[in-house]
Amino acid sequence: MTYALAVEALAGVEAPPRAQAIRTLVAEMERVHSHLLWLGVTAHEAGFDTLFMYSWRDREAILDALEALCGNRVNYSVNVLGGVKFDVTDEIAASIHQAIDILHPRTVHYLNVVTHDAAFLQRTRGVGISTPQQAELLGLIGPPARAAGLRRDVRADAPYAAYAAYVPQVITTTAGDLAARCEVRVRELFESYRLIREVLNTLPQGELTTRMKRNVPPGEVIQRVEAPRGEALYFVRSKGGETPDRVKIRTPTLCNIASVAVMAVGAQLADVPLLLAGVDPCFSCNDRTVRVRQAGAGDQLLRWGQLRQYGIDFYAQKRTATHA
Amino acid sequence: MQNLILNALEKAKTWARLNSPWVLHYNSGSCNGCDIELLATITPRYDVERFGVKLAGSPRHADVLIATGPVTRQSRDRLLRIYQQMPEPRYVMALGACALGGGVFHNCYNTLGGIDAFLPVDVYVPGCPPRPEAIINGVVLLLQKLKGEAVPHGEPQPA
Numbered sequence: 001m002t003y004a005l006a007v008e009a010l011a012g013v014e015a016p017p018r019a020q021a022i023r024t025l026v027a028e029m030e031r032v033h034s035h036l037l038w039l040g041v042t043a044h045e046a047g048f049d050t051l052f053m054y055s056w057r058d059r060e061a062i063l064d065a066l067e068a069l070c071g072n073r074v075n076y077s078v079n080v081l082g083g084v085k086f087d088v089t090d091e092i093a094a095s096i097h098q099a100i101d102i103l104h105p106r107t108v109h110y111l112n113v114v115t116h117d118a119a120f121l122q123r124t125r126g127v128g129i130s131t132p133q134q135a136e137l138l139g140l141i142g143p144p145a146r147a148a149g150l151r152r153d154v155r156a157d158a159p160y161a162a163y164a165a166y167v168p169q170v171i172t173t174t175a176g177d178l179a180a181r182c183e184v185r186v187r188e189l190f191e192s193y194r195l196i197r198e199v200l201n202t203l204p205q206g207e208l209t210t211r212m213k214r215n216v217p218p219g220e221v222i223q224r225v226e227a228p229r230g231e232a233l234y235f236v237r238s239k240g241g242e243t244p245d246r247v248k249i250r251t252p253t254l255c256n257i258a259s260v261a262v263m264a265v266g267a268q269l270a271d272v273p274l275l276l277a278g279v280d281p282c283f284s285c286n287d288r289t290v291r292v293r294q295a296g297a298g299d300q301l302l303r304w305g306q307l308r309q310y311g312i313d314f315y316a317q318k319r320t321a322t323h324a
Numbered sequence: 325m326q327n328l329i330l331n332a333l334e335k336a337k338t339w340a341r342l343n344s345p346w347v348l349h350y351n352s353g354s355c356n357g358c359d360i361e362l363l364a365t366i367t368p369r370y371d372v373e374r375f376g377v378k379l380a381g382s383p384r385h386a387d388v389l390i391a392t393g394p395v396t397r398q399s400r401d402r403l404l405r406i407y408q409q410m411p412e413p414r415y416v417m418a419l420g421a422c423a424l425g426g427g428v429f430h431n432c433y434n435t436l437g438g439i440d441a442f443l444p445v446d447v448y449v450p451g452c453p454p455r456p457e458a459i460i461n462g463v464v465l466l467l468q469k470l471k472g473e474a475v476p477h478g479e480p481q482p483a
């Protein structure tokens with residue numbers, strides 16, 4: 001969707017209202033599937049496999065609805081330049097309503113689990129706290145930022161597709177710990193359910209696509225959307241013609257993953273997988289990581305034995321420092 | 325006599341393998357789509373654990389290597405290494421368009437092609453990503469191969 005929006009902006013084309021609404025619908029459905037998936041993975045990392053199995057079972061409901069809409073479970077390819085490929089018929093709308101009807105009470109249960117389950121809270125409450133200042137400094141985005149109290153959501157800040165008409169409530173908490181990140185994501189599910197229902201009930205009539213220009217004029221554009229994990233940013237440059245000159249993608253994980261190193265300070269080693277899961281990392285997206293460092297500025301080459309010795313010395317020093 | 329015992333042992337081993345093919349999942353450069361569908365296959369709706377299929381944490385415990393994604397330059401050595409760490413007999417299942425031949429990453433500067441460019445692949449499961457049903461079908465084909473039955477090539481499986 002981000003790419004389609006970016007190229008449309010370059011070409012000066014706008015998708016018809018029905019297409020924009022369907023884009024919004026699918027984006028929210030994707031958020032539902034992604035958050036449920038995340039809940040399962042996090043529960044698994046916390047050693048709570050029952051919740052993993054439950055949430056993935058319920059996730060199938062929304063996947064069925066997506067499949068009814070576009071014929072695929074994971075890669076929907078709903079967007080085309082200038083509009084969308086698939087229409088929401090009454091039948092499909094009914095199946096999506098049905099999926100939401102199933103998921104809503106389940107999500108009430110999940111909210112109860114992540115905010116009240118004693119065992120789960122022992123793993124999450126007070127763990128990996130990031131203050132609003134830290135979050136600001138680290139440039140957090142998406143649910144981790146909102147859990148730290150930052151009101152940051154591209155859907156509300158710079159509405160795209162049909163989000164100007166379907167305004168999401170930005171959900172924030174102040175605690176900034178893992179439990180808060182869980183709570184924010186689960187509460188966002190309710191917001192997505194509301195938006196999905198609203199879009200389905202007020203879907204504008206009309207075309208699915210407009211004519212897209214064959215040749216996109218030269219220019220540059222930056223397009224942002226709020227992906228389930230946070231802000232995704234596309235930079236597209238055209239030199240005119242059919243193919244882009246450059247497409248640069250910045251995925252949300254890239255912004256959030258470095259924060260783990262800060263949040264993990266003082267936590268237990270066993271908390272690290274959970275802290276990682278807390279930012280909802282997409283490791284494939286991190287393949288885009290580029291590490292720039294100044295050549296020669298304090299670089300050291302350590303052999304395995306030296307590294308081991310360094311570790312031992314480091315912790316010995318740390319122990320004496322804390323005892324002193 | 326000795327032969328008899330060995331035969332019986334072999335049969336018992338095949339029986340055990342058939343009833344509990346443990347799987348090692350390795351992502352050699354996949355976009356995560358295939359990995360998620362593989363995980364969905366072990367969750368309640370599809371639940372392959374009831375057939376004894378289980379994700380193993382270590383290559384040394386695994387019978388089947390399920391590889392997703394194209395082979396990237398970085399992951400090639402790791403892929404080969406974990407394959408070598410698996411005990412014999414070992415089987416390989418290539419999952420998804422990328423694992424089959426590079427998929428959308430075909431001809432990228434950092435990918436080297438599909439899994440079968442480096443490892444002997446027993447079962448190919450196409451799709452982007454393959455549906456859990458397709459993955460289960462792949463496992464069934466693999467079990468047939470384990471049993472030593474002829475596995476049809478190219479033809480869809482009769483239900």
Ligand code: SF4
Nearest residue numbers: 355357420421422452
């Ligand atoms: S086959 Fe599709 S889903 Fe699987 S790794 Fe390749 S692009 Fe991703």
